Amino acid sequence: MEDRIPQSAIDAIAKHINGRSNKQYNIPVVGTVTNHETPQIFEIIPFDLIDKTDSKFYAIDGSSNSHSFYNGVSIGLYQGGYVCFQSGKQVRMNAGTDPIMLGQAYTPQNILITCEDHLFSIYDELLTLQPVKRFLEFTESTPEDVFPYSREAVCLTTSSLLGFCQEVLEWSLIYEISCRNETRPGDFILRDGTLRSPNIKQEYLVRLGDFLANEKHIILVGITKSTPIKVELAYTFKQIDSYLQDKLKPRYPFSQSDPKQQKLCCWFEVPDAVLLNAYGSSTGNMFIKKGIKGGRGIGVFFAARLDYVEKLQNYDWVIADLNIFDVVPDIRESDLTRSMETLNGAFHNLTRLTQEHYILGYPYPLVEAHNFITLDADFKQEVINRVKHSMYSEQQMDNVDIENMFLDIHARF
Numbered sequence: 360m361e362d363r364i365p366q367s368a369i370d371a372i373a374k375h376i377n378g379r380s381n382k383q384y385n386i387p388v389v390g391t392v393t394n395h396e397t398p399q400i401f402e403i404i405p406f407d408l409i410d411k412t413d414s415k416f417y418a419i420d421g422s423s424n425s426h427s428f429y430n431g432v433s434i435g436l437y438q439g440g441y442v443c444f445q446s447g448k449q450v451r452m453n454a455g456t457d458p459i460m461l462g463q464a465y466t467p468q469n470i471l472i473t474c475e476d477h478l479f480s481i482y483d484e485l486l487t488l489q490p491v492k493r494f495l496e497f498t499e500s501t502p503e504d505v506f507p508y509s510r511e512a513v514c515l516t517t518s519s520l521l522g523f524c525q526e527v528l529e530w531s532l533i534y535e536i537s538c539r540n541e542t543r544p545g546d547f548i549l550r551d552g553t554l555r556s557p558n559i560k561q562e563y564l565v566r567l568g569d570f571l572a573n574e575k576h577i578i579l580v581g582i583t584k585s586t587p588i589k590v591e592l593a594y595t596f597k598q599i600d601s602y603l604q605d606k607l608k609p610r611y612p613f614s615q616s617d618p619k620q621q622k623l624c625c626w627f628e629v630p631d632a633v634l635l636n637a638y639g640s641s642t643g644n645m646f647i648k649k650g651i652k653g654g655r656g657i658g659v660f661f662a663a664r665l666d667y668v669e670k671l672q673n674y675d676w677v678i679a680d681l682n683i684f685d686v687v688p689d690i691r692e693s694d695l696t697r698s699m700e701t702l703n704g705a706f707h708n709l710t711r712l713t714q715e716h717y718i719l720g721y722p723y724p725l726v727e728a729h730n731f732i733t734l735d736a737d738f739k740q741e742v743i744n745r746v747k748h749s750m751y752s753e754q755q756m757d758n759v760d761i762e763n764m765f766l767d768i769h770a771r772f
Contacts, residue, residue, distance in 0.1 A: 380593035384633055388602035395628045395697045398599055400607070401707060403622040403666065405615055409711040410447030415546040416712060417443045417536050418724035421529045423521035424734040425472075426743075433472040434742060435481060437521045439490075439528035440464030440732045441536060444712075444724050450541075462731045465490060465528060470742070478514040485524045493538070494531035497570075498563045505563050513558075526558050534567060537575045544576035547708065551725050554581040554680040555646055555656025568657035569691075572684035578705050581658055581680035582725055587637040588629055588678050592662055596676050599625065604667065626663040626706045628697070629678070634660060651683065651690055659686045663706055665713040666720040675720045681705065 390397035423437040442462040443450045452463035465488055469480045485491055486502060498505050506513070506527075513523045529550065536548055548571070556564060571577045589596075603623045613621045634647035648654030658680035667675060683690055685701050712722035750756045 376590070379587075379590045379636075382591060382636070383594055384592070384630065386592075386595050386599075386627065386630070388599050390625070390627065392699070395699065395702070396630050398625040398627050399699075399703065399706075400603065400623055400625045401703065402611070402613060402615070403624050403710045403714070404707065405620060406714055409714060412446070412708070412711065413543075413545070414708065415443055415445045415450065415542065416549065416722075416724050417441055417542075417547065418549045418551075418722070418728035419529055419532050419536070420551045420725065420728040420732045421525040422732050422734040423525045425517050425521060427517075431473055433517060434470050434746075435472050435517050435521050436466075436470050436734050436742065437525045437528070438464060438466045438732055438734055439525060439532055440728070441532055442724060442728045442731055444727075449727070460731075462728070464732060465532075467524075472517060475514065478517065478520055479510065481520060481524065482510055482514055485527060488528065488531070490531035490535045491527060494527075494534045494567075497534055498566065500563065505559060507558070507560050523558050526556060530556065530559055530564070530567070533571070533579065537571055537577055542575070542577065545578075547578045547580065547705075549722055549725050549728075550579070550581045551584075551729065552581050552680075553583055553656065553660075554579065554658030554682060555654070557655060561652070561654055561656060564657045565651045568651075568682045568684045572682055572688070578685060578701075578708075579682040580705065580709070582722060583678040583680065584721070586678050588633060588660065588662070589676060591633050591637045592629070592676075596662075596664075599664070600667075600675070603664075622667045624663070624665050624667075624706070624710055626661050626679070626702070629660040629662055649683070649687075656680075657683050659683050661702075661706075663709070664720070665706070665710050665722075677721060679706075679709075 387397055390399055392399070419439070419441040421437065421439040423435075425433060425435040427433040440462050441452065443452050449461050451461045453461070467481065467484050467488070469477070469484050471477055472481075486495070495502065495505060503509075506523075508523075514520050529552075533548055533550065536542060554564075554568070568579065571579050603625065608621065608623055611621070611623060615621050631647070631649075635644075638646050645653065646655050647660070649659055651657070661679045661681060662676055663679050664676050681702070685705070686697055687695055688698050688701070689696065709722060712724060713720050715723040715726075717723075718726050747761050750761050751758060
């Protein structure tokens, strides 16, 4: 491997990462309550009180997977779904009776791909899924208006099609959750990822964001695990961590007397300079724009530390993308004043979800949604095995022919 990859290329990667992770953006460790781009520090909700709330916490995730065989047969899968927690317990979202599968998931019927027509069938089926149909009805527009790319462009490759289907389904599930009978004002919807999309025009995301904030009064938050923002702010995170733990904690007026329960959290809005360096100025301007026109979504990026775990700082800090209609309630009147009350309340409530021992600092409903919906390699193999069994039992095909059909030639060498 060393002969095939020059050491100079490896060194260049290390140098780049080191340079980015040591940038200083002059973000102070001591914040001011009137400056949303400085740390807003607060005490974590006590562990014995985290489940004492009427709010529901929904978490949405999606997944896709595909595999091609040497004979031109491919399978393409995508799925989307959500789970819900209230008072620390998972609430059933489906009409089934399975004591374990409590979430609501949507999976298409068309997964076979051997030609272009099969790609079009997958696209067309997406539009017939109930959550997507309802979302399109909400937009009062046609797919040609809502989606920025044509059916032919989306179906150009299997990966682009599956990514499109997964994301459109996820956004449709946000609308579905908001319309459920049990959803109430003050509930949270968490999405794995950002509140930006290259596959839905901003105009229609804006309608959804306005509907959630101003009609349903539901808090929508995108939580991002992997983002270049965290690399850009690595130095800042270290400085704030050190200040909170070493200087502020010894003199902070905690309500908790047990030192093990004394944890400081904080949040701050990510400045434009950080966003530009993280995403670049060529296409990044559209992605990071803090407005309801000329961008790709409805989010405002915040960095947040919602728990404290020594030497696990990758989990400590998350990037939260909050609905701009919650962050800037008078955005339509061009008043850019942030609602500090809403922001403080949202991040304070999120600490109800970040104290689970197996994933400290990260909202556990999103972990459960990921486990519920992810199409991993085992799931793919399960589909293949079931197709083989159906070909043998229902179609009476020869076993040797079936095995040859699904032969992975590269796995033999």
